[in-house]
Amino acid sequence: MPPSAEVAAARAKLAARFDAVRTGGKGTARRTKLTKHASTGADDKQLQAQLKRLGVNSIPGIEEVNMFQEDGSVLHFSAPKVQASVAANTYVIQGHGETKGLEELLPGIINQLGPDNLANLKRIAESFSASQSASAGKADEADDIPDIGENFEEVSKQ
Numbered sequence: 001m002p003p004s005a006e007v008a009a010a011r012a013k014l015a016a017r018f019d020a021v022r023t024g025g026k027g028t029a030r031r032t033k034l035t036k037h038a039s040t041g042a043d044d045k046q047l048q049a050q051l052k053r054l055g056v057n058s059i060p061g062i063e064e065v066n067m068f069q070e071d072g073s074v075l076h077f078s079a080p081k082v083q084a085s086v087a088a089n090t091y092v093i094q095g096h097g098e099t100k101g102l103e104e105l106l107p108g109i110i111n112q113l114g115p116d117n118l119a120n121l122k123r124i125a126e127s128f129s130a131s132q133s134a135s136a137g138k139a140d141e142a143d144d145i146p147d148i149g150e151n152f153e154e155v156s157k158q
Contacts (some may be wrong), residue, residue, distance in 0.1 A: 054090055056083040065093050066109055068102075072120040074109070076100050 003011070018030070059082045067075040080095030102109075103124050113121060 051083065051092060054085045054088045056085040056090060056092055058083050066105065066112055072102055072123075074100050074102055074105055076105065
C-alpha cells in the first residue's frame with residue numbers, strides 16, 4: 001500500500017532538511033553537534049576588572065556577614081572576603097553563603113538585630129516560652145510517680 005500524498009510530502013521535506021547534516025554520502029552517520037563549554041574563569045576575570053574599575057578596596061578582619069531577609073531567614077557568610085567602594089556605594093561579599101533561621105544564630109547576633117527584626121524575635125520568644133510551659137506540664141506528670149525510697153529490694157518484696 002503506497003503512502004498517501006501528505007505522508008510522502010512530509011518524508012520528502014524531512015529528507016531535504018536532514019540531508020545537509022551528513023558528513024559523507026548516504027548511509028554515513030550524521031555529524032554530532034559540538035557543545036561549547038562556557039568557562040567561569042572569563043566571568044571571574046570580567047567581574048574583577050569591573051570591580052577594579054569601581055575602585056573597591058579589600059576590608060580585612062571580617063569574621064562573618066549576616067544578611068537579614070524579609071521572611072525572617074538569614075543569609076550567613078562565615079569568613080568571607082569583603083571588598084567595598086564607599087564612593088560607588090558598592091560592597092562585594094565573596095564566600096560560601098548559607099541560609100539559616102534566625103533562631104539558629106541566636107544569641108550571637110542579638111546586637112546585629114534592628115527594629116525590623118523585632119517581630120521575628122518576639123515570635124521566637126513566644127514559641128520558646130510555649131515550649132517551656134509544655135515541658136513544665138510534662139514535668140508535673142512525672143511528679144505523680146511515687147517515691148520508692150532508698151531500698152529497692154524491700155519495696156519489690158511487698
